[in-house]
Amino acid sequence: xxxxxVYKPFLQRADxxxxxxxxxxxxxxxxxxxxxxxxxxxHKMMAEAIDDLDIRDRTVLISPVGCSVFAYYYFDVGNVQAxxxxxxxxxxxxxxxxxxxxxxxxxxxxxxxxxxxxEILQAANRGEKMVVFxxxxxxxxxxxxxxxxxxxxxxxxxxxxxxxxxRLAGNPMRMCExxxxxxxxxxxxxxxxxxxxxxxxxxxxxxxxxxxxxEGKGFxxxxxxxxxxxxxxxxxxxxxxxxxxxxxxxxxxxxxVDKTDQExxxxxxxESPPREKLHEVLGIEADxxxxxxxxxxxxHANPRIKVAGFGGQGVLLLGLGLAQCGMMEGRKVAWLPSYxxxxxxxxxxxxxxxxxxxIGSPLVSRPTVLVAxxxxxxxxxxxxxxxxxxxxxxxxMVPGQPSRDDVDVVRVRATEMAEDLGNVRAANxxxxxAFAGYTGALNLETCLASLDTLIKRTALIDLNRKAITAxxxxxxxxxx
Amino acid sequence: MATxxxxxxxxxxxxxxxGCLLCTAVCPVHVLVRTKTLNKQGYFPVEYxxxxxxxxGFCFYACPEPGAITVFRLEKSA
Ligand SMILES: Cc1ncc(C[n+]2csc(CCOP(=O)(O)OP(=O)(O)O)c2C)c(N)n1
Ligand code: SF4
Ligand code: SF4
Ligand code: SF4
Numbered sequence: 001x002x003x004x005x006v007y008k009p010f011l012q013r014a015d016x017x018x019x020x021x022x023x024x025x026x027x028x029x030x031x032x033x034x035x036x037x038x039x040x041x042x043h044k045m046m047a048e049a050i051d052d053l054d055i056r057d058r059t060v061l062i063s064p065v066g067c068s069v070f071a072y073y074y075f076d077v078g079n080v081q082a083x084x085x086x087x088x089x090x091x092x093x094x095x096x097x098x099x100x101x102x103x104x105x106x107x108x109x110x111x112x113x114x115x116x117x118x119e120i121l122q123a124a125n126r127g128e129k130m131v132v133f134x135x136x137x138x139x140x141x142x143x144x145x146x147x148x149x150x151x152x153x154x155x156x157x158x159x160x161x162x163x164x165x166x167r168l169a170g171n172p173m174r175m176c177e178x179x180x181x182x183x184x185x186x187x188x189x190x191x192x193x194x195x196x197x198x199x200x201x202x203x204x205x206x207x208x209x210x211x212x213x214x215e216g217k218g219f220x221x222x223x224x225x226x227x228x229x230x231x232x233x234x235x236x237x238x239x240x241x242x243x244x245x246x247x248x249x250x251x252x253x254x255x256x257v258d259k260t261d262q263e264x265x266x267x268x269x270x271e272s273p274p275r276e277k278l279h280e281v282l283g284i285e286a287d288x289x290x291x292x293x294x295x296x297x298x299x300h301a302n303p304r305i306k307v308a309g310f311g312g313q314g315v316l317l318l319g320l321g322l323a324q325c326g327m328m329e330g331r332k333v334a335w336l337p338s339y340x341x342x343x344x345x346x347x348x349x350x351x352x353x354x355x356x357x358x359i360g361s362p363l364v365s366r367p368t369v370l371v372a373x374x375x376x377x378x379x380x381x382x383x384x385x386x387x388x389x390x391x392x393x394x395x396x397m398v399p400g401q402p403s404r405d406d407v408d409v410v411r412v413r414a415t416e417m418a419e420d421l422g423n424v425r426a427a428n429x430x431x432x433x434a435f436a437g438y439t440g441a442l443n444l445e446t447c448l449a450s451l452d453t454l455i456k457r458t459a460l461i462d463l464n465r466k467a468i469t470a471x472x473x474x475x476x477x478x479x480x
Numbered sequence: 481m482a483t484x485x486x487x488x489x490x491x492x493x494x495x496x497x498x499g500c501l502l503c504t505a506v507c508p509v510h511v512l513v514r515t516k517t518l519n520k521q522g523y524f525p526v527e528y529x530x531x532x533x534x535x536x537g538f539c540f541y542a543c544p545e546p547g548a549i550t551v552f553r554l555e556k557s558a
Contacts, residue, residue, distance in 0.1 A: 005485035007552035011540040017547070027521055029496050030545055035523065036500035040544025047546070074546065196506050196538040203541070229500075236500040 014047035016056050021073045032070055036236020038137060038193045038226025039068050043075070045203045046104070046133065049210040050077065059102045060094050062087040064116075066108035067141040067228075085116020088123035091130045102213045103130035110140040113149040113173050120179070124219055127184025131209045131220040134175060137228035138247060145231040149173040152250055157231075172250055179221045180256035186218040188257040192225035194243035198253070205255075217262045225251055285453060291446040293329040299388070300439035302356055304364045308349035308381055309373025309394070314428035317454060318371065319350035321432045324450045325442045326354035334362035347377050354441065369439075371431050373414070375400055382407070392435060394427060410438055410478045412471060421466050429464045430471035437475025444472045488535020489552040490528045496548040497525035503539035503549060512539060 020028040033040050050056055060078035063071040064087050072079035078101065082090040087105040095103045105123075112120050112134050120132065139157055140146040147157040147164055150172045154163040180188040187209050191202030202224055209220035225247045227239035234242060279286040305322060309315040316337045323335040336351040351364035369390045372378035374397040382391060387406045396415035414430040429451075436442040447468045451461050490512070497519060503526055504512040511532040519525045535553040543549045 006555040007489045008555055009550055010488070010535060010553040011537045011549075011551040013547035013550070027495070029493070029547065030498070030521065033544060035498035035544075036502055037544050040546070041541065044541065044544075044546060196542065199541045236502050237505045240502065240505065 014044065014051050016047040016050040016059075016076055017043075017074055018076045023070065023073050031074060033067065034228075034230045036227060036229045036239060037067070037141075038224070038228070039135060041193050041199065042133060042135060042202075042206075042224050042226060043071070045199075045206045046106075046210075047075065048203070049207050050075075052207075053210055053214055055102050055210075055214060058100055059104065060091075060098070061104045061106060062091045062094070064105075064107040064111040065142075066111045068106055068108060068135065069142070071106055085111050085114070086119055087111070087116065088119045088128065088130070088132065092123055092126070092128045095129050099129075102210070103128075104213075105130055105132045107132065107134055108141065109134070109136045109138065109148040109150040109175075110143075110146075113175055117149075120175075121182070124179045124185050124221065125182045127186075127219045129213065129216060129218055131213050131222065133206070134221065134223040135226045136175070136223050136247075136251065137226045137231065138172070139228050139231040141228045141231045145228075145233075150175075150251075152246060174251060176221065176223045176251075176254075176256050184219055185221055185257050186259040186262045187212055187220040187222075187255075189221075189255040190223040190225070190251055190253050192243055192248055192253055193227065194225065194240055194248065198244075201253070212260075212262075217259075223251070225253075288327055289449055289452070290330060291325075291328045291443065291449055293331070294436075294440055294443045294446070296439055296441040300368070300390070300441045303352075303354050303369050303439065303441055304367050305352040305354070305369040305371065305435075306349060306364050306367040306381055306384065307352065307371040307373075308347055308377035309428075310377075311348045313348075313373045314425060315348045315373060316350050318428040318432055319352045321429070321447070321450055321454050322352045322354065322435065322442075324453055325432075325436070325446045326352075328446050328450060329442065331355060332357065332359050334359045336362040336364075347374075347380060349377065349381070369435070371435065372398060373427070373431070374398060378402055390439065392431065392438070394431060396427070410434070410475070412474045412478070414471065417470050417474070418467055421463060421470065423460075423463055426463055426467035429467035430474070433468035433471025433473075434475035434478075435471075436468075437472035437477075438479050439475075440479075444469065447472065485554055486531055486533050486535075487554050488533040489554075490533050490539060491550045491552070492526055492528060493545075493548045493550075494525045494527070495520040496545050497521075497523060498545065498548075499523035499525055500544065501526065502542040502544070506538040506542045508536060508538065509534055 063081045065084035091103045091105045138150045146159040151164045153166045176190045189205045191205045192198040209222050229236045229239040273281050307319045323333040326333040332355045334353040353359045371392045373394045389407045391407045391409045393411045394414040395411035396413050412434040414427040418426040511529045512526050540551045
């Protein structure tokens with residue numbers, strides 16, 4: 001008598017899936033996908049490859065926005081969920097900060113080919129070490145079936161109720177072909193989930209791209225023609241057939257790039273000059289000259305300064321000067337220029353922090369000092385001042401009165417004083433001196449010494465020394 | 481006369497099935513059929529007729545659900 005036949009599991013739930021899916025709502029045993037959705041089929045192929053290659057511990061899956069937004073509930077790997085279309089950018093960050101990880105960017109056609117078109121092409125062009133699984137179901141599934149860049153001509157969607165008209169909405173975008181014409185990608189292929197035969201081929205593409213990641217070879221892109229029965233308004237079985245009959249003729253199932261013999265992509269760290277040479281590269285002095293520290297009035301020990309004026313009044317340089325002086329006196333400093341359309345005329349401004357302690361944000365939104373070089377600058381920024389702040393005005397160009405009455409207003413005829421010294425453009429240095437003289441936050445000697453760094457043309461140094469000194473005197477006199 | 485045992489066998493997780501019928505469509509020997517009893521999710525799940533499976537695995541890959549189908553294969557007897 002023969003013994004009873006023994007059956008062993010051959011294909012079963014992959015270990016790379018969580019045992020239960022801790023979704024907020026719904027059955028914890030099943031995915032949230034509609035019956036017959038291609039996402040689930042591709043998930044299984046990926047999970048199988050992750051299991052077989054034994055890379056669960058170092059795989060990081062970047063989920064997109066779209067129906068597969070919840071992929072992180074299913075895959076027991078590292079997970080990040082990216083903003084719409086940004087998965088390749090997030091993947092770049094993950095890969096660069098953790099070069100040993102296997103990065104998978106999982107994206108739909110709305111996510112990848114519409115809002116994320118730039119990210120995917122840039123990441124492909126840089127040859128980031130990651131594999132992109134691109135689910136092409138020719139529609140926006142999650143949001144209810146709108147046209148995607150991959151929607152077929154004549155195909156009805158909620159946004160093309162009469163069918164996509166290529167004269168109005170262009171033709172379907174072939175992403176593999178676009179990516180394949182870049183230099184860097186090492187594997188670019190399109191598969192389909194239409195039939196057992198195509199699924200078998202697609203499984204091989206998935207496996208190959210994953211293996212190339214394990215070998216650290218570079219950027220792989222696998223597009224998968226996938227059913228969205230809900231968005232297409234078909235039964236799952238009809239949808240499979242539709243992939244074969246309608247989608248496939250538009251999207252040829254080919255391997256477009258296969259650089260299997262590609263060498264391992266060594267991680268390129270940008271070449272940096274030796275530390276001792278850094279100052280030469282940046283054109284700055286090797287060491288900051290140190291100067292004895294001033295002993296400021298406690299109200300001005302840690303000033304948060306905004307400097308504003310017309311473009312051309314040297315506002316940014318004045319801010320830089322304040323920061324330079326602070327640094328020379330051994331304090332922490334931050335200087336943040338605000339570049340805007342104002343660079344060409346209009347108002348320019350910058351933010352300066354000088355502090356005993358570490359500086360959190362370089363942004364000065366509640367200044368303790370406003371240096372206003374002209375009337376519009378005063379009007380624009382005086383409202384930001386904290387009560388009791390210093391409002392240092394270039395009297396020559398601020399005819400009006402400030403509206404604040406709870407601040408300390410000091411006027412210095414900076415432009416006229418600079419003109420008397422021979423050049424109106426030194427008005428900014430008059431104000432630098434005035435700030436130091438009035439607040440005592442910086443020593444005069446420091447301000448003068450900072451010029452060696454600030455002013456490139458030595459011929460102008462003497463003029464600026466005079467301007468600072470005159471401003472310092474004016475400031476001190478105002479203090480009384 | 482002893483009949484030869486089937487080369488394969490499948491198990492369907494009744495409550496994990498969404499009744500999409502993709503598995504029945506790809507099964508070359510038509511041994512997966514739809515039942516008439518709603519499952520926990522509100523779908524009519526598929527079941528195995530109980531004989532004839534070849535263990536080809538088509539249904540496994542066609543099924544979008546991670547754990548709805550398990551395919552077994554007959555152990556070669558020594
Ligand atoms: C910035 C932003 N814009 C738009 C949306 C709305 N939105 C969510 S999913 C989606 C399209 C998803 O389509 P696809 O990438 O094809 O994925 P599928 O759902 O078909 O898998 C859109 C437009 C969003 N969430 N965020
Ligand atoms: S809407 Fe389409 S893509 Fe989204 S889960 Fe349903 S079938 Fe899948
Ligand atoms: S393994 Fe093959 S023969 Fe068996 S039920 Fe699945 S598709 Fe049918
Ligand atoms: S493919 Fe899976 S979900 Fe669909 S009917 Fe078969 S077992 Fe059920």
